[in-house]
Amino acid sequence: MPAVRERYVTTNGIRLFCVEEGRGPLVLLVHGFPEFWWSWRAQLTGLAAAGYRAVAVDLPGYGRSDKPDVAYDEPWVNACLAGAVEALGAEQCVIAGHDWGGLLVWPFVRRYPHLVAGVVGVNTPDLPRGTLPPLAVMEHVFGDKPNYIMQFQPYGPAEYLIGRDPRAFMEAMLLGPATRRPEVFTPDVVDRFTEVFATEGALTPPLSYYRSMDVNWYAATELPEQIDRPALMVCAEHDPVLRPALSEGMEDRISDLRRVLIEDCGHWTQQEQPEALNRALVDFCDALPRWR
16 A cells, blocks of 8 residues: 655645545545644545545645635635646545535535535535625624634734643644544644644634635625535534534535434544544445546
């Protein structure tokens, strides 16, 4: 079995860091916040063993990828991912996204259907576009008790508070109420994630994704409602934020939708239940016509 390989690809004017394993049709793996490519380490190996070329990226602004001074809005980030598919020498891919990665892959398949053999949302469902921008909805719902997304909006305070003790922040994220199996996040694992976000300038680009949520809502007006590619929705039984119930109604927009519910799993599905997720991904890929 080929070893894990590290490389950069140039796309949309930036360098994107990638880690790949295996040979065969391309499966592109897109992480969430606060993560980096390493969240997919078990899936790289599982997909490679099943005959696929698995590539996990550091999203633009994360980890070892370039961190330009841009808005990190969905159209720009997805243009980077589309260019990465081509830079990796593939005509198509199965693209899978978790958390923020999931918020990206559903518009990605709408923008670049010619690049997509199949699309997978891990925890993150394809949601219908609301009638109001998301921040306006949150202000109405939460009022003077804002949630973390609203607290991330101003530039500076979140960077300062997280940067004072990035390990405490990472422990709160990985070992908090969103996690069903905290035992998988050993001190060494928490350290690995902390290191990525503890360096100077590492926080603003990831937080900028949240600061572009309203921009993304406006940009979605140009996208078709329907998805005409095979899709898989992987729900985690005990994710308290991206609850399985949020995926209800996806069949209205996706004609070829398959579902998997992973039991005894919280938000961090790739790491809490890696074998179950690997089975779901491989089964989905194996059922597709072979792509190049």
